[in-house]
Amino acid sequence: MARQVNSQRNQEEAVIDLAWPNEAWSDVTKEIFHQLNAGTENGDWTRHPGYLRTGERRLYCRNISEQGKGFEYAIFINKREQRATCVCQFGPYLEGPPSHVHGGAVATMLDTVMGTCAYNVLEGFHLTANLNINYKKPVRLGSTAIFLAKVDKQENRKAYLSAYVTSADGSTTLCDATSLFVQLSQEQMEKAKKYLPQDSHND
Numbered sequence: 001m002a003r004q005v006n007s008q009r010n011q012e013e014a015v016i017d018l019a020w021p022n023e024a025w026s027d028v029t030k031e032i033f034h035q036l037n038a039g040t041e042n043g044d045w046t047r048h049p050g051y052l053r054t055g056e057r058r059l060y061c062r063n064i065s066e067q068g069k070g071f072e073y074a075i076f077i078n079k080r081e082q083r084a085t086c087v088c089q090f091g092p093y094l095e096g097p098p099s100h101v102h103g104g105a106v107a108t109m110l111d112t113v114m115g116t117c118a119y120n121v122l123e124g125f126h127l128t129a130n131l132n133i134n135y136k137k138p139v140r141l142g143s144t145a146i147f148l149a150k151v152d153k154q155e156n157r158k159a160y161l162s163a164y165v166t167s168a169d170g171s172t173t174l175c176d177a178t179s180l181f182v183q184l185s186q187e188q189m190e191k192a193k194k195y196l197p198q199d200s201h202n203d
């Protein structure tokens with residue numbers, strides 16, 4: 001059910017919101033998505049739009065355009081509680097150990113979920129300064145996992161986040177992680193402005 005979002009930027013580049021179930025999603029992934037999406041009804045949670053840009057640049061975890069082959073995910077944000085929850089299904093192009101997900105693919109989703117959390121709940125634009133991951137169990141290729149991230153503390157420009165990854169039924173912890181995100185200074189933001197999308201489409 002990806003939704004075309006008009007982009008004022010330039011005509012040949014479409015911006016498509018992929019953070020919706022599609023036919024490549026398993027019933028488990030869809031079920032968890034609908035549970036998380038139900039949390040948006042009373043406004044506590046918001047679904048973070050996951051845009052595929054079909055132009056030159058693409059968000060790394062949205063760059064495998066064959067449906068179901070890469071990262072299939074949706075991220076939900078609770079701004080008041082400074083938390084993010086993500087349901088992610090790992091496609092067959094993400095293999096590391098045979099039939100299991102590459103550790104770098106899991107790290108990508110941890111960086112993205114914590115980065116999206118920081119982006120939505122904190123002031124200013126943050127970059128990852130440090131990311132530490134403990135891999136507790138291998139993640140089966142094709143399986144669905146849940147990522148739970150939160151902001152633990154802020155000190156000046158530093159934001160400390162933690163996250164853990166569970167199996168779809170929540171019974172098994174697959175990973176846990178901590179990170180440090182640093183808010184860009186005014187001067188750094190000025191320099192970064194030329195790289196930011198001109199319209200409101202993020203991710």
Ligand SMILES: CCCCCCCCCCCCCCCC(=O)SCCNC(=O)CCNC(=O)[C@H](O)C(C)(C)COP(=O)(O)OP(=O)(O)OC[C@H]1O[C@@H](n2cnc3c(N)ncnc32)[C@H](O)[C@@H]1OP(=O)(O)O
Pocket residue numbers: 111112115116119126127128129130156157158180182184185188196197201202203
């Ligand atoms: C408009 C909408 C468009 C986009 C809408 C997006 C929507 C949402 C999608 C997000 C999805 C992707 C999210 C992925 C997020 C990435 O993947 S970001 C890419 C990977 N990260 C990088 O490339 C960052 C590279 N590093 C840097 O640029 C610089 O080191 C930093 C991080 C900006 C910090 O440098 P700096 O500004 O010079 O600051 P610096 O004084 O060095 O450090 C500040 C403080 O942090 C501490 N610190 C810095 N590094 C460390 C460290 N490694 N360990 C411990 N302490 C540290 C310093 O000690 C210092 O502490 P205090 O002295 O203040 O106590």
